[in-house]
Amino acid sequence: MMTTLALQAPGPDAAFEQGTIERRDVGEHDVLIDIAFAGICHSDIHTVRGEWGEIRYPLTPGHEIAGTVSAVGSAVTRHGVGDRVGVGCMVESCGECEQCKNGAEQFCRRGATFTYNSPDPKRGEGAITQGGYAQQIVVDERFVCRIPEGIGLDVAAPLMCAGVTTFAPLQRWGVGPGSTVAVVGMGGLGHMGVKIAAAMGAQVTVLSRSLDKADDSRELGASDHVSTKDEASMKALRGSFDVILNTVSADLDLGGLLGLLKPFGVLVNVGLPNDDYAFPPSAVIGQSKVVAGSMIGGIQETQEMLDFCAEHGIGATIEVITADEVTEAYDKVVAGDVRYRYVIDTSTIGS
Structure with missing residues (x-):
């Protein structure tokens, strides 16, 4: 030894x-x-x-x-x-x-x-x-x-x-030129998700509790940064995204996030909250949406x-x-x- x-x-x-x-x-x-x-x-x-x-x-x-x-x-x-x-x-x-x-x-x-x-x-x-x-x-x-x-x-x-944890699901779910991607959270994982998705050619929006990091989001490649507390802005995003990458290890309203997806869209979770996820079955069945997870x-x-x-x-x-x-x-x-x-x-x- x-x-x-x-x-x-x-x-x-x-x-x-x-x-x-x-x-x-x-x-x-x-x-x-x-x-x-x-x-x-x-x-x-x-x-x-x-x-x-x-x-x-x-x-x-x-x-x-x-x-x-x-x-x-x-x-x-x-x-x-x-x-x-x-x-x-x-x-x-x-x-x-x-x-x-x-x-x-x-x-x-x-x-x-x-x-x-x-x-x-x-x-x-x-x-x-x-x-x-x-x-x-x-x-x-x-x-x-x-x-x-x-x-x-x-x-x-x-x-x-952090790099592979965000790269793997973006690659798996076909992110590329023309894709619309939302990244939930601008932390250690989220900032890598923004960089990688933008480099893949996607149009990227950051969803965060505040606008404190809005300038950072845009510098890293996002086209927009929206506060999840802004009800009007969140309503305007309904049906907008092909992929949502949720990097937050907290209990979120998955039903609300699913409403932001296009038909056949996927919500990929890489954060690991302490409590179980909850969402109504109609949130995925109605437009053939997917809730997925990914680990490294x-x-x-x-x-x-x-x-x-x-x-x-x-x-x-x-x-x-x-x-x-x-x-x-x-x-x-x-x-x-x-x-x-x-x-x-x-x-x-x-x-």
């Missing part, structure tokens, strides 16, 4: 502590990555604070990882020392089931191994995976993506989750997203912070006080 400097959450309500964690030795199919930047995803916060089930502490979260390859195993063919790479939400799957073979490793029939808080038999019985708020990580080469030149590692880190993306899809972003000059809009600022940053993310993703400079861990 090797060790690396890392940030650890000792409990759900405690401040992050700086220390060391164990990584497995580099195996024949493994890649050792020197992490440069790690994004803070809202799901990190839900997990650390015990809002999504049982957690084993101390825990190093982080699944938006960007860095450089510093060593490879003897059988590695996909990556070499010095390559710019990223790691997202998964670090292992069976590779043999139908879903894995179809490029949907996140739905592995035997269960994907997620980047943190998952059982980690490769590091020993009872061990759990530890994530990217650290200076190094060892990952099977199959779960390491190439970050193309032209995207800075700092703005690439959030693409490993497979490894091939993640690479396609990175290549797409490089082609179109897209990176996340970020604020880089130091290791000492992470605890405070969690509270700011919950309060919506970030534009639009905090990214940790991992070189500051232990300094």
Whole structure:
């Protein structure tokens, strides 16, 4: 085993502590990555604070990882020392089931191994995976993506989750030139949805509780920004959209959102609220509308997203912070006080 400097959450309500964690030795199919930047995803916060089930502490979260390859195993063919790479939400799957073979490793029939808080038999019985708020990580080469030149590692880190989480459903539901897309929420996910949908050629409208970020929306590629509290404006949008991408992890009026869709339109949910969704059956049956969900993306899809972003000059809009600022940053993310993703400079861990 090797060790690396890392940030650890000792409990759900405690401040992050700086220390060391164990990584497995580099195996024949493994890649050792020197992490440069790690994004803070809202799901990190839900997990650390015990809002999504049982957690084993101390825990190093982080699944938006960007860095450089510093060593490879003897059988590695996909990556070499010095390559710019990223790691997202998964670090292992069976590779043999139908879903894995179809490029949907996140739905592995035997269960994907997620980047943190998952059982980690490769590091020993009872061990759990530890994530990217650290200076190094060892990952099977199959779960390491190439970050193309032209995207800075700092703005690439959030693409490993926020990027693919929005790219995958937009691609799946055929967004392209001539499409009309509404993005609900202008946060870490929403701002990426706006950038990607606009780059795909869609006409994009942001739906948000306020007009505070209207200028940002337009700068990122949206043609309009509408307050969901403005009843007249929302009424005028009825029947306007082919796709609505709901990025909000809150209990919303899905029936009202469905009314904004054209016939055959789709409402895709990527946010995960605590309570069940509710809407009348007539809201979908009447005009053959669809309510869908989407969770991250497979490894091939993640690479396609990175290549797409490089082609179109897209990176996340970020604020880089130091290791000492992470605890405070969690509270700011919950309060919506970030534009639009905090990214940790991992070189500051232990300094």
